[in-house]
Amino acid sequence: MSFLSDIKDYPWTSLLAGILPARIAARLPERFQAPSSQIVPPASVAGRALTVVIAIMTFLACLTAGGVYMVHQSASAWVDDIASEITIELNPLNTTDVEKKMTLVALFLAKQPGVTRVKPMSADDSAKLLEPWLGSTAALSALPVPRLIAVEIDRSNPPDMKVIENALNQNFEGVTLDDHRRWQSEIKTITRSTALGGIVVLGLVAAATIAVIISATRSAMATNRGIIEVLHFVGANDRFISSEFERHFLGLGVRAGLVGALAAAVTFLLLPFLLHLLGGGAVTEAETRRLLGTGELDIWGYLLLVVIVVVVAALCTITSRLGVFRVLKSYA
Amino acid sequence: MIRFDNVGLRYGSGPEILRDVTFHVHPGSFHFLTGPSGAGKTSLLRLLFMSLRPSRGLIFVFGENLADLPPAGRAALRRRIGIVFQDFRLLDHLTTWENVALPLRVMGQTESDYADDVTDLLHWVGLGNRIHAYPETLSGGEKQRAAIARAVIGRPELLLADEPTGNVDPAIGNRLLRLFVELNRLGTSVIIATHDYALMDQLEAPRLMLHEGQLQVGAPQMGAR
Ligand SMILES: Nc1ncnc2c1ncn2[C@@H]1O[C@H](COP(=O)(O)OP(=O)(O)OP(=O)(O)O)[C@@H](O)[C@H]1O
Ligand SMILES: [Mg+2]
Numbered sequence: 001m002s003f004l005s006d007i008k009d010y011p012w013t014s015l016l017a018g019i020l021p022a023r024i025a026a027r028l029p030e031r032f033q034a035p036s037s038q039i040v041p042p043a044s045v046a047g048r049a050l051t052v053v054i055a056i057m058t059f060l061a062c063l064t065a066g067g068v069y070m071v072h073q074s075a076s077a078w079v080d081d082i083a084s085e086i087t088i089e090l091n092p093l094n095t096t097d098v099e100k101k102m103t104l105v106a107l108f109l110a111k112q113p114g115v116t117r118v119k120p121m122s123a124d125d126s127a128k129l130l131e132p133w134l135g136s137t138a139a140l141s142a143l144p145v146p147r148l149i150a151v152e153i154d155r156s157n158p159p160d161m162k163v164i165e166n167a168l169n170q171n172f173e174g175v176t177l178d179d180h181r182r183w184q185s186e187i188k189t190i191t192r193s194t195a196l197g198g199i200v201v202l203g204l205v206a207a208a209t210i211a212v213i214i215s216a217t218r219s220a221m222a223t224n225r226g227i228i229e230v231l232h233f234v235g236a237n238d239r240f241i242s243s244e245f246e247r248h249f250l251g252l253g254v255r256a257g258l259v260g261a262l263a264a265a266v267t268f269l270l271l272p273f274l275l276h277l278l279g280g281g282a283v284t285e286a287e288t289r290r291l292l293g294t295g296e297l298d299i300w301g302y303l304l305l306v307v308i309v310v311v312v313a314a315l316c317t318i319t320s321r322l323g324v325f326r327v328l329k330s331y332a
Numbered sequence: 333m334i335r336f337d338n339v340g341l342r343y344g345s346g347p348e349i350l351r352d353v354t355f356h357v358h359p360g361s362f363h364f365l366t367g368p369s370g371a372g373k374t375s376l377l378r379l380l381f382m383s384l385r386p387s388r389g390l391i392f393v394f395g396e397n398l399a400d401l402p403p404a405g406r407a408a409l410r411r412r413i414g415i416v417f418q419d420f421r422l423l424d425h426l427t428t429w430e431n432v433a434l435p436l437r438v439m440g441q442t443e444s445d446y447a448d449d450v451t452d453l454l455h456w457v458g459l460g461n462r463i464h465a466y467p468e469t470l471s472g473g474e475k476q477r478a479a480i481a482r483a484v485i486g487r488p489e490l491l492l493a494d495e496p497t498g499n500v501d502p503a504i505g506n507r508l509l510r511l512f513v514e515l516n517r518l519g520t521s522v523i524i525a526t527h528d529y530a531l532m533d534q535l536e537a538p539r540l541m542l543h544e545g546q547l548q549v550g551a552p553q554m555g556a557r
Contacts, residue, residue: 039437229421230423234410234411235410
């Protein structure tokens with residue numbers, strides 16, 4: 001594993017000098033300076049354009065990964081929520097005293113095994129649920145809006161839905177049970193397709209990054225052909241030469257990666273406000289919130305961005321190393 | 333140490349620059365390589381440090397057949413050879429000191445271990461006040477001395493020098509020649525390509541003479557012309 005030994009040999013204290021722009025790096029205390037001037041001039045490898053491209057790639061990768069993570073988090077929280085609940089719907093038609101029927105059904109449910117809590121919802125609650133779609137209108141109270149009873153179930157000892165449903169149907173008329181299973185599977189489908197899309201995007205970003213680094217490696221080597229020749233003449237092997245190029249690509253990866261990830265982090269920090277600004281009507285905002293949760297990335301999400309920076313830096317380093325070896329082979 | 337067997341060289345489809353060159357050089361010897369301009373001195377040296385492949389014939393260096401040396405072996409072999417290029421080949425963005433230290437750095441030595449050696453050698457070749465200068469700001473002779481210092485810093489077993497005194501005055505030329513002789517006394521084989529007869533007359537050493545593609549080994553002579 002020569003890559004590992006390279007990591008061990010890498011002058012870590014001088015890493016900072018490799019990451020920062022040369023002008024700032026020159027002002028660091030001596031301990032952090034690179035031991036001697038770079039044999040391959042940094043500017044001939046990682047120009048500003050290349051740095052910008054890699055930063056953008058990192059930014060896109062971070063947005064994608066963070067977005068997928070967010071969807072996954074809020075979806076699993078949501079699935080958890082609705083999996084521990086079932087809803088009983090009471091059709092108010094053909095019923096003279098809805099309130100009384102609600103109480104009866106609620107009492108019946110509370111007696112069933114595996115049910116931990118029964119919460120009948122008032123007509124107002126029902127109206128509130130419909131509000132985003134119908135608006136708050138007094139006319140709503142006149143409509144035969146279905147009444148709902150939320151039933152919390154014991155997930156460690158779930159009741160047999162079929163038995164409850166049959167018992168309900170036998171004892172009451174116009175009562176339906178919704179165990180949310182359809183919702184759960186739909187949410188899972190959404191999560192899964194978001195994840196799949198995210199992986200595809202990440203793959204494309206990685207491929208583009210690799211392609212950019214390969215071509216940058218080639219042109220850096222062409223620019224520094226004379227230096228490579230002299231290095232060969234004084235007895236440098238391929239590993240030495242590749243490490244001279246590689247260190248610049250590592251610096252590029254870390255520098256551009258941090259910029260991209262930082263931009264993505266700021267985007268995620270501002271996301272709740274953005275959602276609010278762009279949210280428009282209450283419905284869209286509610287929907288977006290459903291999908292993205294509060295729009296805030298938790299600590300693990302931010303850690304994911306750090307992981308992406310590491311991956312980008314590693315990708316730059318390894319790709320350039322393989323590229324250098326390939327070109328050197330073609331010189332021989 | 334070095335053996336040429338019927339070596340022929342042509343660039344592309346051009347004329348043969350070297351024809352049936354056969355000679356050998358013993359370890360610890362000192363040779364001049366001479367001949368008129370364009371005779372192929374530089375080309376012969378390039379064959380020796382593997383920057384060219386011969387069109388015909390076999391070349392052995394340190395007992396290794398250069399034709400079947402893998403890249404890793406080539407690097408290892410070059411570390412045992414010090415080269416002074418006719419056109420110096422210093423790296424413009426490195427200081428004189430860094431240029432001279434390059435072979436040691438390439439060998440993976442720690443800077444603190446060789447720092448003093450490099451500085452001492454630079455003083456010895458008269459570049460003590462140009463240590464931190466960049467090649468661009470050096471005169472031709474100063475560049476030449478820096479190139480020589482780079483070639484000898486690693487104590488090579490074989491030193492190849494292409495016109496190493498072409499740009500310096502006789503006094504410095506003699507001083508450099510003494511450096512080569514000193515190195516030779518310590519065990520380094522030396523081949524100096526030059527057409528500077530005054531320089532060759534300073535030393536009793538065999539002359540490899542190139543003429544019209546052929547190489548003749550002349551007896552050591554001194555003061556003769
Ligand atoms: N890369 C090349 N391509 C084609 N021809 C070349 C090349 N290099 C040298 N030659 C030719 O080979 C011949 C020998 O050149 P070389 O440089 O070896 O001579 P030299 O003895 O070192 O001359 P000088 O004393 O002027 O340095 C010359 O005729 C030159 O034109
Ligand atoms: Mg020449």
